[in-house]
Amino acid sequence: MATVVVVAGCEAEVWHRRHDYWLLAGIVRHGYGRWQDIQNDAAAFGIINEPFKADQGKGNFLEMKNKFLARRFKLLEQALVIEEQLRRAAYLNLTQDPNSPVMSLNARYLLTYLLIYVVATVSVAAVVLNISLLNYCLNY
Numbered sequence: 257m258a259t260v261v262v263v264a265g266c267e268a269e270v271w272h273r274r275h276d277y278w279l280l281a282g283i284v285r286h287g288y289g290r291w292q293d294i295q296n297d298a299a300a301f302g303i304i305n306e307p308f309k310a311d312q313g314k315g316n317f318l319e320m321k322n323k324f325l326a327r328r329f330k331l332l333e334q335a336l337v338i339e340e341q342l343r344r345a346a347y348l349n350l351t352q353d354p355n356s357p358v359m360s361l362n363a364r365y366l367l368t369y370l371l372i373y374v375v376a377t378v379s380v381a382a383v384v385l386n387i388s389l390l391n392y393c394l395n396y
Contacts, residue, residue: 271307276332278303279325288329291322 282294282301294301308321 271328275304275307276328279328280332283329289326291325292318294325295321 278301279294282297282304283290285300286293286297295305298305304325308317308324311317311320314320
């Protein structure tokens with residue numbers, strides 16, 4: 257997995273949980289899929305544009321940014337669903353047998369999901385390096 261090192265003074269160039277917060281707040285105010293409206297509301301949601309400042313000169317800049325925001329929202333949505341499922345399981349005091357075939361399948365799914373997350377958030381060079389990991393996950 258890739259490690260991101262943040263240089264002092266350049267924290268805004270990396271997506272953090274505070275960006276997630278403002279992305280969710282923008283969705284509440286402007287609606288799901290209204291990525292351009294959220295970005296244009298700089299007075300309230302200008303922080304969302306900060307990590308993309310270095311990419312502004314690219315030809316497909318807006319499309320790339322909108323796709324990232326949509327993908328990021330989907331990841332947040334999935335995380336909230338998983339968190340709720342874990343909360344319910346803890347409330348009901350549910351346990352899982354570690355020798356169950358379901359747990360093996362769950363481990364394979366987790367490895368594959370982590371790889372997909374890395375691929376979705378890291379550069380193309382990292383994708384090439386992670387092909388062997390993908391083969392491992394699929395043949396596990």
